[in-house]
Every structure is written in structure tokens, then in C-alpha cells.
Amino acid sequence: MNRIILNERLVPNIFHLVVEAPEIASSARPGQFVMVIPDEKGERIPLNVADWDKSKGTIDLVFMNLGVSTRKLAGFKTGDFLEGVAGPLGRPAEVVDFGQVLLVGGCYGLAGLYPLARELKERGNQILFLAEARSRAYIYWENRIRKVTDEFLTAFRADCFSSDKDLEEIILGLKSWKPQLSRVVVMGCSYLLFTVSEITRKIGLKTRVNLNPLMVDGTGMCGACRVTVHGKTYFACVDGPEFDGHGVDWQEYFSRRKAFLSQEELALVHLVKKLDSQE
Amino acid sequence: MKKTELFEPGLTERLSREREKDWRKNLRREISAQKRLTIPRHKMPEQPPAQRIRNFLEVNLGYSLEMAKEEAQRCLDCGNPGCVAGCPVAIDIPTFIKYIEAGELDKALDKIRETNGLPAICGRVCPQEVQCEKNCNLVKAGKEPVAIGHLERFVADYLSLRSELNIEPGCVNSSRGKIAVVGSGPSGLTVAADLARLGYQVTVFEALHVPGGVLAYGIPEFRLPREILHSEINFIRSLGVEIKTNFIVGKTASPSDLREAGYSAFFLGTGAGLPGFMNIPGENLLGVYSANEYLTRVNLMKAFRFPDFDTPAPAARKVAVIGGGNVAMDAVRTALRLGAAEAVIYYRRSRAEMPARVEEIRHAEEEGVVFNFLTVPVRFLGDEKGRLRGMVLQRLTLGEPDASGRPRPVPVPGSEFEVEVDLAVVAIGQSPNPLLVKQVDGLKLGRWGNVEVDSETMASSLPGVYAGGDAVRGGATVILAMGDGRRAAKAIDKFLRKC
Numbered sequence A: 001m002n003r004i005i006l007n008e009r010l011v012p013n014i015f016h017l018v019v020e021a022p023e024i025a026s027s028a029r030p031g032q033f034v035m036v037i038p039d040e041k042g043e044r045i046p047l048n049v050a051d052w053d054k055s056k057g058t059i060d061l062v063f064m065n066l067g068v069s070t071r072k073l074a075g076f077k078t079g080d081f082l083e084g085v086a087g088p089l090g091r092p093a094e095v096v097d098f099g100q101v102l103l104v105g106g107c108y109g110l111a112g113l114y115p116l117a118r119e120l121k122e123r124g125n126q127i128l129f130l131a132e133a134r135s136r137a138y139i140y141w142e143n144r145i146r147k148v149t150d151e152f153l154t155a156f157r158a159d160c161f162s163s164d165k166d167l168e169e170i171i172l173g174l175k176s177w178k179p180q181l182s183r184v185v186v187m188g189c190s191y192l193l194f195t196v197s198e199i200t201r202k203i204g205l206k207t208r209v210n211l212n213p214l215m216v217d218g219t220g221m222c223g224a225c226r227v228t229v230h231g232k233t234y235f236a237c238v239d240g241p242e243f244d245g246h247g248v249d250w251q252e253y254f255s256r257r258k259a260f261l262s263q264e265e266l267a268l269v270h271l272v273k274k275l276d277s278q279e
Numbered sequence B: 001m002k003k004t005e006l007f008e009p010g011l012t013e014r015l016s017r018e019r020e021k022d023w024r025k026n027l028r029r030e031i032s033a034q035k036r037l038t039i040p041r042h043k044m045p046e047q048p049p050a051q052r053i054r055n056f057l058e059v060n061l062g063y064s065l066e067m068a069k070e071e072a073q074r075c076l077d078c079g080n081p082g083c084v085a086g087c088p089v090a091i092d093i094p095t096f097i098k099y100i101e102a103g104e105l106d107k108a109l110d111k112i113r114e115t116n117g118l119p120a121i122c123g124r125v126c127p128q129e130v131q132c133e134k135n136c137n138l139v140k141a142g143k144e145p146v147a148i149g150h151l152e153r154f155v156a157d158y159l160s161l162r163s164e165l166n167i168e169p170g171c172v173n174s175s176r177g178k179i180a181v182v183g184s185g186p187s188g189l190t191v192a193a194d195l196a197r198l199g200y201q202v203t204v205f206e207a208l209h210v211p212g213g214v215l216a217y218g219i220p221e222f223r224l225p226r227e228i229l230h231s232e233i234n235f236i237r238s239l240g241v242e243i244k245t246n247f248i249v250g251k252t253a254s255p256s257d258l259r260e261a262g263y264s265a266f267f268l269g270t271g272a273g274l275p276g277f278m279n280i281p282g283e284n285l286l287g288v289y290s291a292n293e294y295l296t297r298v299n300l301m302k303a304f305r306f307p308d309f310d311t312p313a314p315a316a317r318k319v320a321v322i323g324g325g326n327v328a329m330d331a332v333r334t335a336l337r338l339g340a341a342e343a344v345i346y347y348r349r350s351r352a353e354m355p356a357r358v359e360e361i362r363h364a365e366e367e368g369v370v371f372n373f374l375t376v377p378v379r380f381l382g383d384e385k386g387r388l389r390g391m392v393l394q395r396l397t398l399g400e401p402d403a404s405g406r407p408r409p410v411p412v413p414g415s416e417f418e419v420e421v422d423l424a425v426v427a428i429g430q431s432p433n434p435l436l437v438k439q440v441d442g443l444k445l446g447r448w449g450n451v452e453v454d455s456e457t458m459a460s461s462l463p464g465v466y467a468g469g470d471a472v473r474g475g476a477t478v479i480l481a482m483g484d485g486r487r488a489a490k491a492i493d494k495f496l497r498k499c
């Protein structure tokens, strides 16, 4: 059981939870995630660790309210308890001297990339941060991120699927502005990961994407999180979650994420009915 | 008898000392051996197949007191009990059975618990037919063996509500040293219980949110109801063992963090959690699952109660399960209970080589599972949306024995054929969980990533680090894991006394 210290809405559909988890707070590294179980009937869902405070023994989680589990999380109040939090899981992101790095974050990825930005910056890298969102109203943690980056840029798209053009222009523009740029790390919705990878593939710019496949245990025990990268199968929870965006089999990735779409809808309807009857 | 002797010196003498006690002699005299030989083995009462494939309740209903006493009378209480030699933890089987015959169930349970901390579980999942019951002397007399497993289960269940335990709860003395047990499967629970009884402070670290290892995430409720598991685990907690769930050693804290926190000995009971795949085309299609995922969704996450519980299980009409062990039987019977119209086993050897418990095979057959032997998938077929729609299979014949001593399956050229399926579960085996053991510097691993240990002490290549169960053996059995745990506990005690 983990006590909730804070639950706040950051932007219309994105929430920020601060949770007591002292052991995780002292071992978390950028790019890692935790498995969260909201209540005793809940699923185990992966959420990136968006920050941690060793001295207070807390971790920060930022998530988009999408399905049953995140809806349950969004409903928790300060002082409530989560059924469980396990982690930190996955391989940490590489933090070495890259020179210039571009971090592209969308939805929960703005927060998810924050610790990586901070640590890369501490290592002496120059950090360009590109925040992708529907509009300015969906950008959060801007000040916090600005403190640990050199450039903070934004790209707005009416929805996930519209106008990759802007994104492409921005990224290509950045590359000509900063020719030493040698590495991109992307976190956010699947479509963003895919789009950025396709853009950078054209100019051979190394791109690491944080995949977010369905998971069950998160410890390498079930294979639900299988992804194909450069023709080889990996378990994203232990071999990733960060992979080479130019090697991911995107078609398979998108289709595997939809494995339980109809059940997910059913579960949401069930939850909403239950909440209604409680009111 | 040799193997058990090695495991416990003086066992033969102890057994015969018990056997020569007056109450035993009297009991033997009460009913003649001839008369005992005429009593038929009691069948386990079961839920009828048509009913049980629509629920997740336990198939076996258990003996009544009367049945158990009569079954106990079948045991001849012979002077050379083969059953004990066949038991990997050397339970004094004749003594516990005779206590049942005498109506002294408390004493029967205490006798079992002297060497086995999880009797309600072993009575349900051990492959008795190749262990204790195989060596029962009734078999030599041309009779069916005494139903030792059913009796073990009976005693444990009958007394599960007994509040007062005759075994002294561990009097934990922290000055004796702290021990970290990694993994809460049967091997870890056994080490923990044994060391707690010796007065050590033991913490069990479990990566998942529920303790029990495979008993919690793999074996379905229709074979092992979770209340049974919980009461066995509570018993172990009552000995003073602390179980920390959601704690992944190597991630949440490293072994050296734990050493710094004062843990002076380690037991790695991390199991064989890495699911095997066949590496054939189409294996990542939607609808192809590892048995671990399928069973974890249903058992650990309770997908059979979806949407009341949030985790879904895949719905399917035509289900193919690949494999012939307990895992495959559990998966295929789970599929039936989740509503599959057709549930088929594809196994690459023949019926005789199937490693599953005979009871599971029989139950599966009664429930309508179809068995296809000497067949193996070579390719999964998908539709335009990436969903599984069928598979291509190949026929095999049995050739020369391979390293495991079983005949090697050889493909029959040109024998490929296609079947329609919408769910395939791969249950071809698991290998040791690499998460922790690959991270520990200097820990010697074998070819399959298994921890190498001294088979008597379970000591690894690192001083103070012990291992056992599936982490050492690959996919084995509950009772072997427990046997490893017992040996490791003894060795850890010795090790800590020295330092």
C-alpha cells in the first residue's frame, strides 16, 4: 500500500500523483517506470517515473486519463492509498556526454522526459526540448523543464494525426540550426514516437523511442510486451522501454497495443456505471 | 532408499522407531493385512465435467473423514516403506497415515509439517504417481497404491481452521542474523519457514503484488483455491517471517543495498519465469500468448471475473495450446472455462512422454479437451489486422532418444497441414528468471541461465548466497523446490553459525 501525498490535474486530461515509495525513490533512474495497481481489483499498469525525492521518500507519476485504471487513479484523493507500486523497472536511459540532445515529449512524456533532461544537463549536455501538444493549454511543467534545458520549443497539432508537417519542419530546422545534434529521445503517444522516427530516419538522426506496449507483470515474466526491433523480438519491460525508433516494427506495435480494445471499452462502461450508482 | 538417506541421515532408524511404538503395533493387529488388501482405493469425489467447465471452483472436492479413515486402513504399515524414499522431502508417510486411521488428525498434520510446510498444496499438485505412490508396496501386490496425496490434502484441509498450532512459533532472535529470501515460491517459502523456526529474522522479497510464485500466478484456482494458498502463507507468516511484496531485488534495491541493510545470507528462489517461445513466423500476432501471460491474467489478475476485476483475458472460440506439461493442461482447461468451443492440445511427442500429472490429463480428457500428438506448429497465420487466424502444423515421428532420454521428435516431410484457430497459447517451458541472477557479479550460471549450486548445500559460487527451485533446475516441481529450500536452510544455518 502506498499513500498518496498529492493528486492534481495539470491540464484537462493529464494528472500528477505524488506517492510515498521510499525504496523506489532511492533507486529510480531516468527512463524507468513503475507498475501501479490502483486498487485490489485493479490491473497492473506501467507509468513512467516523472521525478523522485529521496529525502521525502516520494515519487512523481504523470498520466493521461484514458482507461479504467487511469480513471481510477485520477479519482484518488490526498491521503488515499494505492494497492501497490513496484519498481523501478526497465533499463535506465543512457546518460553520458552526447553533446547536443533533442528530447521530444508529448502528453505524459513531457514529465516522463524531465528527469532525463535534468541528468543529461548535469552531465554537461546541451538540451533542446520540444513539447508537442494540442495547444498551449495542454503544456504543463514548462517552468520546471525550462530550468534544466537550453531551448524549450513547442509544436501544436489539432490532434495526433494532423499536420506532421509542422513537426517535420521544426525537427529538420533544428538539425540545420544545430548540426552537431546527434541524438533524439522521444516519449509520448505512440503516434508521436512513430512520426518523429519517420522524420529523423530521412536524415539519419539517431532516435530512441520510449515504447509503451501492453504489460502485465512488467518484470519479464509474461511476454505481453513483446516488440520487434530490427527483426528481433524483445520484451519491452526488461530490454526497454527505450529502443531504436528506426528499427521498430511499427505495424506490429500498433496492432498489439489494440489487443484488448473491446474489453477496455467494456471495462470503462462498467466502471462508469458503478461510479454512477455510488453517487 | 539411498537418496533419502543422503538427504537425512538416520531416517531409517527414525522410521522404524516410530513403527515399533505400541499404538502402531496395536493398530496393525486390529485389521489383518489380508483384510486391508481387500479394501478398494477411494476415488476422489469430483465436480462432474459438464458442471465444472463452467466454473473456476476446485474440481476435486476432497475426502470425508470416513473415506479418509478407510483409505488409511489400506496402508499395510510395512517395514520397508518405499513411499518415504519416493518423497523428495521424506515425509514420514506411514506414521501420518496411521494417525489418520487412529483418528488423531492433529498428530498426523504435525508429523507432515515436520518436513513439509505446505501440505495442503503438495497434496494437490505433487506428481504422486511418480513419487510416493509409485513406490507403495500395494503396487507390488497388484493393487492400486494408497492415495497418499489425497490423504495429505485431507489432513491439511480438515485442520486448516485449527487456531492453535502444535509447532512452536519461531522465536525470532535478531542477533542470530538477518536472511534475505528472494522470491516467494515454494522454495523461498520453505527456506523462510525453516530458518524462522531456527530463530533467524527472515524477510522474503517478492516482485509481484501477491506472494506464492507459480502457486499464485500459474496454477489455476480450479486446482488450487487461493484460500488454501493464503492460509498456508499465513502459517508461514505466523512463524515470524516477513513478506515484502512489490519488491524486485536487483531493481527496488540491489543485493549490495540489502547487505548494507544487514542481511548476511541470501537465498535466490527466483523461479523459472522466462517464458519460452518457438521462434517461428507469426508468433507476435495478436492472439498468440505465452502460457505465463494467459495464466497470469486469469489467476493472478482474476480475469475470469472481468469486468468486476479490471484485467481482461482474450476471448476465443478455437483455442490451440502447444505443449504437454502441467502448464499446457492448465492453459487448455482455463480456455474451456472461459468459453472456448474447441480446446486442443498439440504436443510434439506421444501420450506416453507427456510430463503432466496423470490426474490433470484425465481431467482434461473428461472435460472435452482434444489431444493431438506428434504435431508441432511451424507457422502462425494472421489476417490483415495482425490477428491470428490459423496455424500450419507439421507431423512428427519419434526417433532416437535425446539428451533428456526421451525419444527425439523427427519431422515427417510433406506432412504440413493447416488449422483454424483464434487463440494460441505457447506452453513449451520456461527458463530461469534472468532479472536478478544475470546482474550479480561472480554468480556462476549454467547453460540455460540456471544458478549453479552444490547439490547438497545449495550453495552458489558466492559465499553466503544460496539458490534452489526452478532458478536452479529450470521448470521442475513444487516438491523439488521445497526439498531444495530445506537443504538450503540447513546449510545457511551452518554458514551463519560459523561467521
Ligand SMILES: Cc1cc2nc3c(=O)[nH]c(=O)nc-3n(C[C@H](O)[C@H](O)[C@H](O)COP(=O)(O)OP(=O)(O)OC[C@H]3O[C@@H](n4cnc5c(N)ncnc54)[C@H](O)[C@@H]3O)c2cc1C
Residues within 6 Å of the ligand: B125, B126, B127, B182, B183, B184, B185, B186, B187, B188, B205, B206, B207, B208, B212, B213, B214, B215, B218, B219, B247, B248, B249, B250, B269, B270, B271, B272, B273, B295, B326, B327, B330, B357, B433, B435, B436, B468, B469, B470, B471, B475, B476, B477, B478, B479, B481
Ligand atoms: C502453470 C503451472 C503449473 C504447474 N503445475 C505444477 C504441478 O501440478 N505440480 C508441481 O509439482 N509443479 C507444478 N508446476 C511447477 C512448479 O510450480 C514450480 O516448479 C515451482 O513453483 C518452483 O518454485 P520456486 O520456488 O523455484 O519458484 P516460483 O514458484 O517460480 O517463484 C519464484 C518467485 O520469485 C519471484 N521473483 C523472481 N525474481 C525476483 C526478484 N528479482 N525479486 C523478487 N522476487 C523475484 C517471482 O515473481 C516468483 O513469484 C507448475 C508450473 C506452472 C507454471
Ligand code: FES
Residues within 6 Å of the ligand: A214, A215, A216, A217, A218, A219, A220, A221, A222, A223, A224, A225, A226, A235, A236, A237, A238
Ligand atoms: S510485461 Fe510481462 S514480460 Fe513484459
